[in-house]
Amino acid sequence: MKVIVGLGNPGLRYEITRHNAGFLLLDFLRWWWDFPDFSPYDARTHGSEGVIDHEKILLLKPQTYMNLSGQSIAPILRYYRLDPVSHCLVVCDDASMALGKLRYRASGSAWGHNGLKSLIAELGSDRFSRLKIGIGENPNIPLESWVLGKFDERELQTLENSFESARGKIREWIWKWAIA
Numbered sequence: 001m002k003v004i005v006g007l008g009n010p011g012l013r014y015e016i017t018r019h020n021a022g023f024l025l026l027d028f029l030r031w032w033w034d035f036p037d038f039s040p041y042d043a044r045t046h047g048s049e050g051v052i053d054h055e056k057i058l059l060l061k062p063q064t065y066m067n068l069s070g071q072s073i074a075p076i077l078r079y080y081r082l083d084p085v086s087h088c089l090v091v092c093d094d095a096s097m098a099l100g101k102l103r104y105r106a107s108g109s110a111w112g113h114n115g116l117k118s119l120i121a122e123l124g125s126d127r128f129s130r131l132k133i134g135i136g137e138n139p140n141i142p143l144e145s146w147v148l149g150k151f152d153e154r155e156l157q158t159l160e161n162s163f164e165s166a167r168g169k170i171r172e173w174i175w176k177w178a179i180a
Contacts, residue, residue: 029059
């Protein structure tokens with residue numbers, strides 16, 4: 001089984017905000033792969049699961065808010081005895097990259113991202129794959145206000161266009177670890 005975690009904040013208030021780029025990509029994947037709608041997976045997580053290339057895939061959206069994401073995900077990985085290195089891919093926003101740009105990393109620091117900080121703290125390691133989605137930045141707006149701001153229509157279109165490439169990168173990740 002492979003777990004793909006999208007980081008974001010639950011609730012309508014945050015639905016199309018920049019910080020929810022991870023949730024938005026998981027919504028795209030769920031639709032593209034024709035997985036069931038997201039529903040409560042446990043008390044702190046919503047999930048959807050299906051099979052891609054003979055591999056069970058679990059899409060997870062923490063419901064503990066961004067800064068406590070690790071409290072939702074670490075217990076699930078421990079329960080299934082999944083090695084985060086080969087079984088978990090975290091998808092999150094990155095304000096230091098241009099809108100729609102993608103960057104894959106097999107491990108690394110949180111670089112100031114509170115959702116990643118929480119995961120690293122709860123897992124006790126930074127050794128898990130991550131796919132960062134660029135959301136750009138605006139030097140005239142404080143970072144917290146920027147990431148919690150909503151995408152406009154043009155930005156959403158750019159983001160959605162990058163999701164096709166993200167889907168390909170995620171398939172590569174699935175295959176890399178399926179044959180390892």
